[in-house]
Each structure stands twice: as structure tokens, then as C-alpha cells.
Amino acid sequence: MREVAILGIGQTKIEERWEKSLRELAGDAVLGALNDAGINHVDSIFVGNMMSGSANRQQHLGAYIADWVGQRFSEGLRVEAACSSGAAAFRSALMAVASGEVDTAVAVGVEKMTDSPTAEITAQLATAADADWEVDQGVSFVALNALIMRRYMYEYNWKKEDFAPFSINAHANGAHNPYARFQEPITEKAYARAPMIADPINLLDASPMGDGAAAAILVPAEALRRSGGRVIKVLGSAAATDTIAIHDRTVPLWLTAAEKSARQAYAQARIGPEDIDLFELHDAFTIMSALSLEACGFAERGQGPRLALDGEITPKGRIPIATRGGLKARGHPVGATGMYQIVEVVQQLRGEAGATQVEDARIGMTQNIGGSGSNIIIHILGVE
């Protein structure tokens, strides 16, 4: 298996991009990454996207985007794993290059959500849950997460305001990211006063949707070494599933798929959580930040919020998360999110993260979640 490195990155600002089509958004990210990499050809294009078939009435994004970015005749396919589609596309591109089958691949995550009525988007997001056993009962994603958060607060004796630091950190960091949807810091008071969506989840616990695309170019590490370039390698990559319906899990407060994929990725990279300099986790809801920190080995069971309350999740803390705003402030265009995480870790490892730069960052990790913990994909990147 060949070692794989990241040669270039590209991203678009997340917002309501009514003036740009799906293909233009994806194209801007891919062309940005090609430009950053200094190349003009790729063998294969892997597109991470969840809902273009309904939200944009356009599927077949592999061929669609390949042609648009001047890569007509290259291989092109779309990878879907609900909100973890971005990381799934990256992992597919990684395996293609690692196998030797492909020499240069681009992984691009794209989602254009704001052209459709919100009710339709909410219904489409719910297709990541179980149609028969969850959605038919009228349960949306925020409701599922609210059930988990309520139970967690009860089991481990946390108050609602103990989750505020997750949101405050994300917004503080997003304020310095020109690609973030929200670039304003928030206060504890704002969190306390935020309107409730599904008790106990309020507006500042939940990540916003948006339109956006992010991309990365993958090449064999050896080729990059020969050319004398800076080598940011993929040290570990792993994916695991769990039951799609939450009620089927023995322990609904533990992200087993995160534990399994993190362990596997650590083993590949021959490191442990103590070696991770920053962690772009899937903070779709503040409760998911807590559960992710625990399952990936950064906090004891039930103690995720403690890290946040102690300031250890900020860029200067022990395990910085959401360093560019995370899903909460940078935004969560679902199929693109996993690729934004990759792009942001590369920015940190290059030392290009500006005001939220993690000092001497050498190893960064991403964690992208599909469904309510039903599919979790971990990547560990490191500077050689």
C-alpha cells in the first residue's frame, strides 16, 4: 500500500450562494485545489455529496463535475454516507491512490442546500436516519440529538450551560476564518438566551446549513518527496458503522463507531490521542462534541464537557477543536463538511491558520459523522 500525501487544497466561503450553481461551487473548490497544487490534470474525481438528487435534481456528479473542471474523460464518481459523505469521498480517493490504480485524485465535498424549501431539506436530511423505524415516527435529526443530550445530562449530571463553551470556542475561532458562515464571536449570555429548537438543544447548540464546497488533491507521497515538496501525509484512515436507528444501540450515549474507527486509525498511525495536536470533530450539535471527545480517547466517559469548561478545546488548550469554526460557525453543508475538515487540518499543518493557529501543529485528526453516529470516518494527517 502506497503512502499518500495531500498536494493541494481549495474551499469556498459557506453561505447562501444563490448566485452560484452546484457545479460552480464544486468547480471553484476543485480549481482552487488544482491551482494550489500547481497541476492541471487528475486521473480520478471523487465527489462527496448527500442530497443533490432532490435538492438540485442532479445526480451523476462525478461526470458532471469532471467535465466542468476541465477533466473530461477522467474517472468520476460520487460517494454518499449521509453527513459523512465528504470524508467518505476522501477515503475513497485515498484507497484509489494507495492501491496504485490511480496516480492523482481529487476529493471534493459539495452541498447546495439553500435552493430548496427548508421543509424539503429537513426531510432529505432525515433520509440519513431509518425511514421505517425513525422518520415514520416524525423524528428529525435535531430531535434525535435532543433525546441523546437530555439523557446525557441526566446520566452524568451536567447542566445545559455546561455545553456553552463548545459553541463559544467554535464562534471565537470562526471569527478569524474568512470561509466561515458565521464570523462573529458569541457570549455566554447569547447562548443562554438562544431560542430553543428541540429541548435541550437551542439555536447555538446546532450547526447551520449552507452552500459550500471543499477539495483536496491526493498523490503518492513518494512522488512529492522526489520533487522536494513539503509532505503532509495521511497517517491513518478508518471508517466504522453502527446501527442506523438509535434505539437499536445497547448504549445510546457511546459512539461505538467513533471508538472503533479512532482506534484503528491510531494503530495505523502508530500513535495515541496524546499525540494529536488538533482535532476537527463533527460538532453538528454540542452533545456530539462531548461524545466524540470521549469515544476518541480525549476524555473519560461522561466527562467531555469538562474539557470545554477547562478551556482545553481552544487553540491554546490541550486538544484544540473546531479551530476554524467547526460545523457550528464555519457551517455544515452536509456532504462538504468532511472535506472542509481535511482542508482545515492541512491549513493548520502548513502553519496557515492565522489567529487560530495551533502552535507547532504536526499531527491533526478529523472525524466526520453520518447520521446519529451511524457512520464515523476518522483521518489522521501529519507533517513528514
Place this chain on the structure above:
Amino acid sequence: MREVAILGIGQTKIEERWEKSLRELAGDAVLGALNDAGINHVDSIFVGNMMSGSANRQQHLGAYIADWVGQRFSEGLRVEAACSSGAAAFRSALMAVASGEVDTAVAVGVEKMTDSPTAEITAQLATAADADWEVDQGVSFVALNALIMRRYMYEYNWKKEDFAPFSINAHANGAHNPYARFQEPITEKAYARAPMIADPINLLDASPMGDGAAAAILVPAEALRRSGGRVIKVLGSAAATDTIAIHDRTVPLWLTAAEKSARQAYAQARIGPEDIDLFELHDAFTIMSALSLEACGFAERGQGPRLALDGEITPKGRIPIATRGGLKARGHPVGATGMYQIVEVVQQLRGEAGATQVEDARIGMTQNIGGSGSNIIIHILGVE
């Protein structure tokens, strides 16, 4: 890059399966393949599917099916490339095993089309074409193929009835396949009298939709050799795209993506078209059979129908196609079709194809098309 072999296959009969859900269909194919392989665990599940997000209001099929088939916690993702989603899933599984990242993978194609109104399915199928530049003009897939067929008849001086042998061969073979949707032979007279859908395409030029699933288990060839099992290897795998809108192509009567992917697959396998014993091509419409035979090197440009008229496409001819009924008679549950092709070639190479067995079949090829030739994926399988 590790060599990869196929350890087991499974499939369901294609028909209107109103009594089975999407997950049951996929599950039946996967469990059949696991049973055929004699194993009960896989590391990764790759699901080929085009339209479950709208037709079944269920996405996230990787985790969804993994849990259903008893593979909770394994990796699971969905691959979409319109009607070539099945082959795209197979190719993704192939690269995962070839890379060494995964030791056992299952690729399963599944589509459940008949629960939705036909108008909705037709609209969803059209998401494989260009939403802005084709579908907005009201052009459906059958209309696009009718335009191509009409032009082809004009350019190369063929009559409508010259395409009949493609359909007659497919139905003659499907009559012997218990998994085929249509198991009755048809006559020239029936073809001549078939109702027109989009002139010159009539009902017997076009493949039927349906509900179905097919699966294969992929493992490293070396592991199979050590166990002394029969080794059916993947000798070649290649994918290429073309413009998604037909009017963007310089030569609309030539499948450039088929030519490119076939050439690349032949080079990998170190063989040429003359070495192929059977060819499961993407006969969604009879015109696509002609174009595919030409672009893949079996006929001169414009001469595809000649092979059919000369009887060379039957199981006893020079290049047997649709040996188990093809898309035309076996049926075309879009995201599953590419996996049915793989399963059928394996049946032929094992000598298990019964009345339509190709004598001494050692090397078989599959060709799965997404859109109107916008994405073409070729696999060459061979007995070691």
C-alpha cells in the same frame, strides 16, 4: 497493488417486489454472496444505488445495509454514478482490497424502483442527464437515445429492423435465467409490432426497470490461492467520463468513454478484444449495444448491428453478449445492473450458466454505462 479475486456471488430475481423492502432486497443478495463464499464477516460494504434518496426516502445505505446483514460496525458507504453505480461500487471495493486497506469487501448493487409513481422515477432517472441543459428542455433518457439512434441509422444506413437481433438474443438468453425479469423468447414479428416509445425506439429496444439486488465478495487473490479455491480474478478495471450533455460531444455517435476505459482495461489485463469470451454490455437500448461493440473494439465504426445480424452475439457466436438476458430481458434496476453483470460473468466463468453457457469461457468483460455514455466502467474477469 494486490491482485483481487471474487469469492462469492448473490442475486435476487428482478421483478416488482412490493413485498420486500430495499434493505431486504440488498440483504438477500449480500447474504446469498456470503453464503456462496462460505464466510460470515466482511470488513467493508460498498453499495451501488442511484435513487433511494427519493424513490425510498432512504439514503445512508452503507450503514443501513451493514447492520441489516449482520455486519454492524463494518465500514459502509454508497457509491453513485447514475446507471453505472453498480460497477462503481464494485470498482471502489476492488480498490479498497487492492490497496491492502481492507481484506474482505462486499459490493452490492440495489435499486427498488416500483414503489414510486412512474413519473417520479422518470424524473429521477433524468437526474443522470444535465439538469440545466438537457432536462430543463424536457428531454428524457429514452428521447436522448432516440436522437442518437435516429442519427446513427441515417449516418450508417441501417433500418430499424436491423436492431431486432439484439433484443431477440437478449430475450432468448433471459428465457433460461431464473433471475431474469422476462423469461420468454420474442420473435422478429413481435419486435416489428412493438409499440413505439420515442421514434425509432420501441418497447423492445428499451430495457425494463424493476426491483433487484446483486452482490459479490472480493478478497485478495493470494488468500484464495493458499486455500486451494478456484480463483476468478479481476484482470482489468477502468472508468472514464464524457460530457454529461450529449450536445457537448464532438462526435455524438462514438462512446469515447467506452473506448478509453476498454483500452485501459485491456492494457491492464494484457489482452485485446479478441481474447474476450463473453461481454456483458450495457444494452439499456439496442443502439447502446451497437455503439458499445464498436467503441470496445469488436466492430468497425457504424458496423455494430452487423455482428448481431450475423448471429455473432449469441452464446455460440464470436462475441456473446447479454448471455443471461442483459438489461433488456434480465432487467435494469439501475444501480444494481453493474453488479448483475459481474455476477453473470462469474457464473459463466464457473461454468454455471446452464443453457446459455459460453463454451470454455475463460475471460469475460462487463461494461456499465451511466447517463448517455457519460460514465463508462469496464471490468475484465478471468479464471486463473
